[in-house]
Each structure stands twice: as C-alpha cells, then as structure tokens.
Amino acid sequence: MRLRFTARALVIGDRDGTVVPDAVLDVTDGEISWAGPATEAPPGGDADVVDLPGVLTPGLVNAHSHAPMVLFRGQGEGLPLDRWLREVMWPREARLTPEDVEVAMTAASAEMLAHGVTTSVEMYFHPERIAAAVGSTGARTVIATPLIPLPGLPPIEEQLRHAVELARAVPGDGTVEYGVGPHAAYTVPLAVLRETAAAARENGLLLHLHVAETATEGADLLATHGLSVPALLAAHDVLGGRVLAAHCVHMDDADLDLWQEHDVAVAHCPASNAKLASGVAPLRAMLDRGIRVGLGTDGPASNDGLDLLADARLAASLARLAGRSATALTAAEAFWLASGGAADAIGRPDLGQLAVGRRADLVHVDTRALAFEPVGDPADLLAHLVWSGGSRYVRDVWVGGRPVVRDGASTTVDPAGLRADIATRAARLAAR
Ligand SMILES: [Zn+2]
Numbered sequence: 001m002r003l004r005f006t007a008r009a010l011v012i013g014d015r016d017g018t019v020v021p022d023a024v025l026d027v028t029d030g031e032i033s034w035a036g037p038a039t040e041a042p043p044g045g046d047a048d049v050v051d052l053p054g055v056l057t058p059g060l061v062n063a064h065s066h067a068p069m070v071l072f073r074g075q076g077e078g079l080p081l082d083r084w085l086r087e088v089m090w091p092r093e094a095r096l097t098p099e100d101v102e103v104a105m106t107a108a109s110a111e112m113l114a115h116g117v118t119t120s121v122e123m124y125f126h127p128e129r130i131a132a133a134v135g136s137t138g139a140r141t142v143i144a145t146p147l148i149p150l151p152g153l154p155p156i157e158e159q160l161r162h163a164v165e166l167a168r169a170v171p172g173d174g175t176v177e178y179g180v181g182p183h184a185a186y187t188v189p190l191a192v193l194r195e196t197a198a199a200a201r202e203n204g205l206l207l208h209l210h211v212a213e214t215a216t217e218g219a220d221l222l223a224t225h226g227l228s229v230p231a232l233l234a235a236h237d238v239l240g241g242r243v244l245a246a247h248c249v250h251m252d253d254a255d256l257d258l259w260q261e262h263d264v265a266v267a268h269c270p271a272s273n274a275k276l277a278s279g280v281a282p283l284r285a286m287l288d289r290g291i292r293v294g295l296g297t298d299g300p301a302s303n304d305g306l307d308l309l310a311d312a313r314l315a316a317s318l319a320r321l322a323g324r325s326a327t328a329l330t331a332a333e334a335f336w337l338a339s340g341g342a343a344d345a346i347g348r349p350d351l352g353q354l355a356v357g358r359r360a361d362l363v364h365v366d367t368r369a370l371a372f373e374p375v376g377d378p379a380d381l382l383a384h385l386v387w388s389g390g391s392r393y394v395r396d397v398w399v400g401g402r403p404v405v406r407d408g409a410s411t412t413v414d415p416a417g418l419r420a421d422i423a424t425r426a427a428r429l430a431a432r
C-alpha cells in the first residue's frame with residue numbers, strides 16, 4: 001500500500017528544527033519511504049495522492065502519562081498534594097475496575113490523537129486494558145506496567161514477574177510495547193528496584209520511574225542513606241539500559257552528572273510541575289549535557305490536559321523565565337522535545353521524525369489561519385506552530401499510514417459516547 005502526501009511544508013521534528021517547504025512525503029507499508037522537496041521527489045507511480053493545504057509534522061510522543069486518570073480530571077482542584085492523594089485520588093483508584101481503565105484510556109487516547117499525539121508512555125493499573133484501548137483508537141503506546149506496594153495488590157515481587165512475562169509475550173510490531181514502571185525510590189524498596197533494573201536490562205525493556213518530582217520526597221532516603229535519590233539509584237545498580245525518569249525537577253549538578261554518565265533519559269512535565277507547584281526542572285542544563293529529554297503531559301488529573309503541543313509552549317516559556325533569557329529554549333527545540341527528542345528519550349528511533357524508515361505517524365496542521373501569518377521564512381511555520389497555533393489546528397492524523405483522525409473527528413471511536421460513559425463512571429468512583 002503506497003500513499004503520497006503533498007504539503008505546504010514538512011516539519012521534520014529534528015533538533016535543528018528543519019522545515020522543508022513545498023514538500024512530498026511517501027508512505028509504503030506504514031513506513032516513510034521518501035520525504036523532501038516536491039521538486040526532487042521520485043515519480044509517484046500508482047500511489048494514492050493526498051494533497052494537504054497545511055504542514056505535515058511527525059506524530060507527537062508523550063513521554064509520561066497516566067491517561068486513564070481522565071476519570072479524575074479536575075477533582076480535588078486546589079488541594080495540596082498530600083490531601084489531593086489521600087482524600088481524592090486513592091479512594092477513587094481503590095474502586096477502579098479493569099473496564100473503567102479501558103474506557104478511560106480509549107477516551108483519553110482519542111483525545112490525544114485529536115491533539116496530534118500518536119504515542120504515549122503510560123504508567124497505570126490494568127496494562128492489558130490500556131493495550132486493548134489503543135487497539136480501538138489506533139494509537140501506539142509504551143506501557144510501563146506499574147510496580148507499587150499497595151494494599152489489595154499482589155506482593156511487589158509477583159508484580160515484577162507478571163510485568164516481565166507480559167512484556168515478553170507481546171509481538172514487537174511497534175504498536176504496543178510493555179516496559180516496567182516501578183513507581184519511585186520512595187515507594188518501592190531498593191532491593192526490588194535493583195531486581196527490576198536487572199530484569200529490564202536483560203529483556204531490553206524500558207524502565208520508567210518518577211524521580212525528584214518534589215523538593216521533599218527524597219528527604220527520608222537522604223536521612224537514611226546519606227545520598228540523593230539519583231545517587232542512591234546509581235549505588236543500587238538501577239541506572240543503565242533504557243531508563244526513563246519522569247520529572248527530575250530537584251536535581252543538582254552531581255545528580256545531572258549521574259544522568260549523563262548512565263545515559264538516563266528524562267520525561268519533562270512542565271504543566272504538571274507548574275500546576276502542583278513542584279518547581280521548574282533544569283531543562284537547559286540537561287540539554288547542554290546531552291541528556292535525552294522528552295516532554296510528558298503527566299496524568300490528566302495533574303495537568304489537566306493531554307495537549308503536548310501546549311506543554312511545548314509552556315516548556316519554552318518556563319525555560320526562558322528560569323534562565324531569564326529569551327534564548328534559553330527555541331521554538332524548534334520545544335517542538336523537538338515533543339517529537340524527535342521524545343522518541344529518543346523513550347528509546348524508540350522508529351518514531352518522532354519525518355525521516356525515511358520511520359513509522360508513518362503523521363499530523364496535518366491546517367495553516368490557513370491568521371495564527372500562521374506572516375511567513376517570511378519557512379521556519380516561521382514552526383515558530384507559529386509552537387507560539388500562536390497549537391493543537392486546535394490539527395485536522396488529520398495517521399498512525400502507520402492509517403487515518404485515525406479525519407477533518408478533526410476520530411475515524412475509529414465515538415468520543416461523544418465515551419464522554420457520557422466517563423461521566424457515569426467518574427460519578428460512581430467519586431461516590432462515598
Ligand atoms: Zn507521573
């Protein structure tokens with residue numbers, strides 16, 4: 001099956017912010033087989049041609065999410081974190097059924113696709129139901145099966161065994177990938193973290209955990225062990241392999257040195273960190289050290305959107321404010337953090353850029369709006385996309401060359417029906 005797209009421009013999703021005007025992109029069997037200026041394109045042959053008035057970008061990659069928490073969106077608004085968890089989130093999560101998770105992930109996945117997000121890294125209960133949900137919507141996901149000692153859950157060693165079995169059982173077709181998601185160093189015993197990391201390395205799995213989200217979460221560990229959480233993880237052989245650490249807000253130079261040394265990637269979640277007043281992560285320092293960084297929304301109960309492009313704008317704004325410099329993060333870098341950079345961060349070189357051999361996850365942004373003028377240089381399109389355009393101009397989305405959003409509407413699921421279902425389930429979960 002061959003498709004040829006023509007577009008006003010291609011936004012490649014690389015670190016340099018390459019924009020190719022008057023472009024052609026060919027798709028063969030779900031992969032990008034050619035991308036570049038129309039004047040240099042090979043003969044189209046028998047390919048079906050799709051003419052697009054706007055720009056074509058890579059499908060965005062959300063590096064950290066708990067998307068089924070759309071069930072809890074806005075709940076506990078304004079409460080401090082500890083009360084928000086104890087009084088609002090945990091009682092609801094204790095009542096969650098597998099069906100709740102599947103319906104919620106289906107709705108959230110459709111919402112992400114409508115925002116141009118084609119892949120998300122998920123850490124949430126009932127991972128098989130998350131996989132089933134993206135099977136309905138047509139998105140991709142990397143599911144870091146959560147490992148956390150909680151009442152009502154199996155012992156954590158058993159959780160780990162199950163997570164590794166699940167990861168081994170799935171065919172590697174690039175649609176659903178399983179990793180392991182030990183929640184954090186302050187909730188999961190160090191011995192289990194060490195064992196999890198060994199299993200992840202042995203099986204090539206993504207190990208995803210929360211690190212240094214708040215200023216105080218590592219205080220007990222520091223008092224007991226005399227080490228920061230990054231140093232403690234290094235000392236217990238948790239780093240190395242495909243490690244993706246969410247947040248990393250409160251990191252000093254020595255911690256960043258460890259991330260650089262062990263090639264630990266970061267899921268930067270500026271919207272969640274701002275909403276929960278956690279702080280501003282040292283993004284520029286990470287990038288200058290060559291640390292791999294991708295943007296994440298975090299869960300929709302702590303963002304509350306699933307709009308990664310909005311978070312790219314916020315990432316640039318916060319980096320500039322924190323550095324008191326308008327050059328602290330360019331629009332091109334902000335977009336890269338949501339696309340090519342995020343794909344690198346999660347260890348998926350098949351995603352995130354419009355480049356030959358990568359999967360044809362494509363987003364068409366309609367640029368026939370005042371928000372996209374003027375364009376003196378093709379790069380202006382990318383700047384407008386980040387600063388004035390945003391995801392409300394996303395019109396069409398393809399995953400592996402398959403249309404999943406057409407003219408702003410899902411082609412795979414019924415968002416109105418899902419919304420009603422979410423409302424009913426959320427009311428049941430909130431009932432005391
Ligand atoms: Zn999280």
